[in-house]
Amino acid sequence: MVKKTLWVAVIGAGPAGYYTAEALSGGDDDVKVDIIDALPTPYGLIRAGVAPDHQSIKNVARRYEATNVRDNVRFVGNLALGRDLTLKELMELYDAVVLATGAPKDRPLGIDGEDLKGVIGSAAFVGWYNSHPGFTDLNPDLNVPSVAVIGNGNVAVDVARVLAKTAEEMETSDLADHAAEKIHSSPIKDIYLLGRRGPLEASFTPKELGELANLHNCVALVDPEQLPSNWEDETLTGAQKKNMTILRSMSDNTPDMKPIRLHIAFYRRPMAILGQEVACGLRLEHTIVTVDGQCEGTGESEVIPAGVIVPCIGYRTTPIQDVPYNEDRGHFDNVDGKIFDGLYCAGWAKRGPSGTIGTNKPDGQEIAQKILSEVTPSGKKGRAGLDAIIKKRDLQIVTFQDWKKIDAAEQEAAEGPSPRAKIADVETMVRIAKS
Numbered sequence: 001m002v003k004k005t006l007w008v009a010v011i012g013a014g015p016a017g018y019y020t021a022e023a024l025s026g027g028d029d030d031v032k033v034d035i036i037d038a039l040p041t042p043y044g045l046i047r048a049g050v051a052p053d054h055q056s057i058k059n060v061a062r063r064y065e066a067t068n069v070r071d072n073v074r075f076v077g078n079l080a081l082g083r084d085l086t087l088k089e090l091m092e093l094y095d096a097v098v099l100a101t102g103a104p105k106d107r108p109l110g111i112d113g114e115d116l117k118g119v120i121g122s123a124a125f126v127g128w129y130n131s132h133p134g135f136t137d138l139n140p141d142l143n144v145p146s147v148a149v150i151g152n153g154n155v156a157v158d159v160a161r162v163l164a165k166t167a168e169e170m171e172t173s174d175l176a177d178h179a180a181e182k183i184h185s186s187p188i189k190d191i192y193l194l195g196r197r198g199p200l201e202a203s204f205t206p207k208e209l210g211e212l213a214n215l216h217n218c219v220a221l222v223d224p225e226q227l228p229s230n231w232e233d234e235t236l237t238g239a240q241k242k243n244m245t246i247l248r249s250m251s252d253n254t255p256d257m258k259p260i261r262l263h264i265a266f267y268r269r270p271m272a273i274l275g276q277e278v279a280c281g282l283r284l285e286h287t288i289v290t291v292d293g294q295c296e297g298t299g300e301s302e303v304i305p306a307g308v309i310v311p312c313i314g315y316r317t318t319p320i321q322d323v324p325y326n327e328d329r330g331h332f333d334n335v336d337g338k339i340f341d342g343l344y345c346a347g348w349a350k351r352g353p354s355g356t357i358g359t360n361k362p363d364g365q366e367i368a369q370k371i372l373s374e375v376t377p378s379g380k381k382g383r384a385g386l387d388a389i390i391k392k393r394d395l396q397i398v399t400f401q402d403w404k405k406i407d408a409a410e411q412e413a414a415e416g417p418s419p420r421a422k423i424a425d426v427e428t429m430v431r432i433a434k435s
């Protein structure tokens with residue numbers, strides 16, 4: 001008896017998508033996986049989210065390459081769900097569809113002034129300096145003396161660091177040219193990194209925080225009064241202890257040590273963004289952390305000047321019509337990755353924007369196991385059906401081999417020790433891919 005193929009479409013070619021595809025395709029050749037992405041480039045957040053000066057983290061893409069060259073896996077780039085085809089069409093063609101679409105939307109702050117020019121959410125700001133085609137036109141006005149970065153997570157630390165580093169410090173990065181031009185000619189002298197809770201509640205990690213202590217042109221300043229006295233307490237986690245040691249050493253710094261000052265301030269909750277059309281400052285309420293770990297306003301407030309304000313306060317998955325969505329948490333409604341029969345989700349689209357890249361590995365494996373154990377091949381058309389749609393609609397998809405041409409062109413165009421000069425324009429990418 002001829003064995004039927006189990007056809008799976010994974011939507012989103014980021015870490016969650018690749019770990020799922022890797023686990024699905026690793027055993028049985030009769031499981032065939034198409035990894036579909038709206039962009040012509042694979043690797044999602046590895047390419048457009050991980051900071052441009054964190055090249056060692058980006059090296060995980062090599063692992064995903066091994067999945068791409070498997071006979072039972074295909075990368076289909078430049079094919080967007082919603083724009084080029086519908087979820088219903090995909091579900092008719094594939095036995096299972098996995099939404100690994102990440103969380104590309106900024107969570108709103110929900111305060112006055114949020115819509116002013118100069119307020120740029122981290123999804124847009126990070127996408128801009130990372131050459132994401134959706135944000136090349138962002139054109140932020142960095143001709144300002146001070147910037148506020150809201151949040152105490154690793155994204156906030158990334159943004160503060162990329163703004164503070166010199167051109168020389170970014171030499172080995174793949175920072176977008178348009179961003180390098182603006183950042184390295186900007187007169188920024190003060191960067192505020194603002195946490196609404198205290199140093200012990202911060203979610204940045206010691207390695208990332210430590211990088212802020214060693215910037216060439218920028219001194220990190222911390223008010224020692226904001227640091228806990230019990231910093232060697234046994235009840236603290238290893239990460240908390242390391243963070244406290246770093247913050248404590250920063251608290252000895254003085255503003256005159258370097259040309260740019262990074263003010264790391266805790267217990268400051270954003271209340272309103274000030275300005276007429278363009279942001280010029282931020283009103284912050286002072287807070288305390290209550291016994292249940294929440295922050296509570298003291299009623300005291302202050303205003304800090306800031307011409308650019310980058311809220312780095314978390315992300316939301318983009319909803320898809322007819323797919324249940326958890327509004328509070330900002331991801332698809334699911335039970336252990338299952339949305340309903342035939343439809344699954346993985347990564348941030350499943351659990352929200354948390355964890356490291358590696359967190360997506362067990363997550364992807366779990367979804368793959370679930371699919372392999374509960375979905376049986378039903379003779380669906382799979383790839384042939386998708387190719388028929390692509391042909392009929394005359395869509396210009398980008399395959400893995402096509403992507404390798406874009407990859408080579410970017411590496412060839414790199415200057416000095418930079419690994420690549422990223423192309424941010426979809427048309428150019430597709431032209432190179434088809435050359």
Ligand code: NAP
Pocket residue numbers: 108109150151152153154155156158195196197201202203204208269270312313314315353354355356
């Ligand atoms: P995150 O770690 O959840 O941090 C979000 C920050 O925003 C928190 O400090 C949070 O404060 C604050 N916040 C939320 N709502 C706020 C509000 N209304 N006003 C003021 N502050 C508010 O998220 P993330 O930094 O976006 O990172 C997402 C994930 O990617 C994390 O797991 C992160 O570790 C990971 N990541 C890792 C790296 C790396 O490994 N190098 C780099 C980037 C990102 P509360 O804690 O008080 O809610």
